[in-house]
Amino acid sequence: MNKIIISPSILSADFMNLENEIKAVQEAGADWIHIDVMDGHFVPNISIGVPVLKSIRKKTEMFLDTHLMIENPQNYIEAFAKAGADLITFHYEACQESINETIDLIKSFNKKVGVSIKPKTDVSVLFPYIDSIDLALIMTVEPGFGGQEFIHDCALKIPQLKEKCSENFIIQVDGGINNLTAKICTSLGANSLVAGSYIYNSKDYKKSIEMLN
Numbered sequence: 481m482n483k484i485i486i487s488p489s490i491l492s493a494d495f496m497n498l499e500n501e502i503k504a505v506q507e508a509g510a511d512w513i514h515i516d517v518m519d520g521h522f523v524p525n526i527s528i529g530v531p532v533l534k535s536i537r538k539k540t541e542m543f544l545d546t547h548l549m550i551e552n553p554q555n556y557i558e559a560f561a562k563a564g565a566d567l568i569t570f571h572y573e574a575c576q577e578s579i580n581e582t583i584d585l586i587k588s589f590n591k592k593v594g595v596s597i598k599p600k601t602d603v604s605v606l607f608p609y610i611d612s613i614d615l616a617l618i619m620t621v622e623p624g625f626g627g628q629e630f631i632h633d634c635a636l637k638i639p640q641l642k643e644k645c646s647e648n649f650i651i652q653v654d655g656g657i658n659n660l661t662a663k664i665c666t667s668l669g670a671n672s673l674v675a676g677s678y679i680y681n682s683k684d685y686k687k688s689i690e691m692l693n
Contacts, residue, residue, distance in 0.1 A: 483511075483671075483693075484662075484670075484673060484692065484693050485511045485512060485650065485652075485671060485672035485673070486509070486510050486511050486512070486672075486675070486692055486693070487510070487511065487652070487672060487673065487675075488513065488514060488674075488675060488676065488680065488685075488689075489515075489516055489654070489674050489675065489676030489680075490514065490528075490676075491676050492676035492677040492680035492681065493676075493680050498532075498536070499539045501680070502536065502539065502540050502542065504685055505679060505680075505689070506540070506542055507686075508685035508689050509686060510542075510685075511543065512542065512543040512544070512545040512567075512672075513540065513542045513543070513544055513545060514545045514547060514654070514674045514676075515528065515532075515533055515536070515544060515545065515546045516528070516547050516676075517529060517546065517548050517560070518549045518550065518623075518624060519549070519550040519551060521550070521551045522549050522550050522551045522571065522573075522574055522623075523549045523623045524624050525625055530556075530560060530563045531563075533546065533560060533564060533565060534563040534564060537563060537564025543566045543567070544564060545566070545569070546560055546566075547569045547596065547617065547674075548560070548568065548569065548571070548574075549571060549574075549624065550570075550574065553574055553575055553582060554570075554578055554581065554585055557570075557582065557586055557589070561586070561589035561591050565591060566592060567591065567592040567593070567594055567615065568586045568591050568592070568593065568594065569593075569594030569595065569596050569615060569617050570582055570594070570595065570596065571595075571597070571598070571623075572595055572596065572605055572606065573597070573598055573601060579609060580612070583595075583612050583613060592614040592615065593612070593614055593615070594613060594614060594615035594616065594617050594650075594652070595609055595613055595617070596618075596623075596654075597616075597617070597618060597619065597637075598619050598622065598623060599619055599620065599621070599631050599633075599634045599655075603637035603640050603641050604640075606641065607644050610641075610649065614649070614650060615649070616641055616645075616649070616650070616651055617652045617654055617674075618634060618637050618638060618641070618651065618652070619634065619654055620634040620653055620654065620655035620661070620665075621655030621656050623655075627677045628655060629656050630655060630657070630658075630661040631655070631656070632664070634655075635653070635661075635664050635665055635668055638653065638668040638669045639669050642668075650672050651669060651671055651672065652670065652671075652672035653672070653674065654674035655674075657673050657674060657675040658675070658678040659688075659691035659692065662691070673692055675688075678692075
């Protein structure tokens with residue numbers, strides 16, 4: 481997989497103008513749309529939920545990359561799947577006792593599956609699940625807020641993961657991604673990047689996206 485999948489996070493978009501913000505990044509060359517779902521418990525912030533995802537689905541055919549930063553994600557899989565998510569990523573830390581069950585549940589709705597880890601979680605916890613999932617998301621900031629500074633040590637998890645997975649496996653990185661940190665991640669083997677403030681706070685979405693590849 482040579483092309484880097486760019487997934488702008490709408491957490492940094494203008495919510496009063498969300499339909500146009502999504503169209504703008506699509507026209508600028510984005511591949512996916514990243515939707516951060518936060519519950520105020522698993523992470524210290526609250527963002528959007530099922531109704532917003534459902535509204536987005538009605539307005540775009542883009543691939544909806546849905547990142548659940550919530551406790552007990554298995555309780556909400558069906559709702560997000562039916563609302564139109566294409567990929568559902570949940571956190572290893574949120575349901576350590578039911579990882580396989582949650583993976584199977586997402587697959588039962590014919591959705592792609594991702595598992596994410598926080599910065600302090602060792603990447604080896606993902607190894608038993610690599611053959612069962614489509615994507616692993618390595619957080620390079622503490623999840624919960626946009627605009628944080630990239631944690632360089634977390635990027636070292638990328639080559640460890642790459643050694644264990646197939647060529648088509650997606651290694652996604654989220655947190656503090658800009659034109660400089662993107663190069664660090666892709667040089668280590670990442671093939672999908674989530675960027676929020678770097679893209680949406682820029683004056684030229686197309687140029688910003690091009691700089692990530």
